[in-house]
Amino acid sequence: MGVEIRAEGLVMTYGDVRAVDGVSFTVAPGEFFGLLGPNGAGKTTALEMIEGLRRPMAGTVRIDGHDPWNREPELQRRMGVQLQASSFFERLTAREQLDTFGALYGVAAGRTDQMLEQVGLVDKADVRTEDLSGGQKQRLSIACALIHDPEVVFLDEPTAALDPQARHNLWDVLRTINHSGRTVILTTHYMDEAEALCDRVAIMDAGRILEMDTPAALVRGLDAPVRISLAPGTLSLADARAVAGSDAVDVDDPGTTITTRDAARVLSDLAARDALGGLSVKGASLEDVFLDLTGRQYRA
Structure with a gap:
């Protein structure tokens, strides 16, 4: 078959x-x-x-x-x-x-x-x-x-x-x-x-x-950062930046989203601060690969 x-x-x-x-x-x-x-x-x-x-x-x-x-x-x-x-x-x-x-x-x-x-x-x-x-x-x-x-x-x-x-x-x-x-x-x-x-x-x-x-291999090959979203009020902006470290891709204001390529370390630091409640982690997806390869412009 x-x-x-x-x-x-x-x-x-x-x-x-x-x-x-x-x-x-x-x-x-x-x-x-x-x-x-x-x-x-x-x-x-x-x-x-x-x-x-x-x-x-x-x-x-x-x-x-x-x-x-x-x-x-x-x-x-x-x-x-x-x-x-x-x-x-x-x-x-x-x-x-x-x-x-x-x-x-x-x-x-x-x-x-x-x-x-x-x-x-x-x-x-x-x-x-x-x-x-x-x-x-x-x-x-x-x-x-x-x-x-x-x-x-x-x-x-x-x-x-x-x-x-x-x-x-x-x-x-x-x-x-x-x-x-x-x-x-x-x-x-x-x-x-x-x-x-x-x-x-x-x-x-x-x-x-x-x-x-494979979809998984294409996503891995993109080497995209991970977005870690915290519940509002979990950390101050200064604390979020301290957790993210100097190699962070981005930390939003007021510090509810940390974008990083070192997710394991950031999550470990958040756990040490008892700041995992309501947390979500979003890595790259096949859609990110698709947009990276084909661009974001409108098509007829």
Whole structure:
């Protein structure tokens, strides 16, 4: 179960714009892999080439040794694809949509009820898709991609438009799929989602991969300071500066936040002063890595 995916030197241009510019990576069987990047970074275009929906202008894609552009029926049956924009058959209910998708793959009818339960749409089973909310349509789209129990799953921003409960419930579904040995590739703008789900991530911008590693390794490589927040009134500004020491990155006024690269020593000193009540510690995250690599300017 699970398949290997190899992308080598993928290129796609639109006029003078190189949307994908020499992208290469390998996804191991059973790996959960994330493609991250700001709007226009090229991640959706790269994903569509890997899925076989676009033919690369240069480079190659192999899924378990097969070229997805050839549309081999046996390979397509092993793939599940959820696109960024959902599209359904008109005037069908959620149940009928899943029954139709399942019939295309020869799936037993009982699978529909299972998928409705997994994505939390049991109470909407007999509602036409045009009457579903945006988040409900998104969940139905994911259910359609998973109805035939594929070995490799492609998800393009799967939790866009979902509320926090639906996001976390879907994470559980995706973890279960991946832990059963399936290969999963997703794009997402939610860095906490990538940290929670992905074994490795590739951060893209301007059509190229900037960094690729496990989320934890990327965060460690950033070497960012730690923010230690104290309950108001715990220390005076002078005491907070004394605890922080001369190598502190910053101590705010009135001394409720110490930013330091020597968190262990600062925490030890705070413990000695009995100043740990209400304290919180925040280190760097994948979002910090993302912003460090891609910048903070607005994207069109």
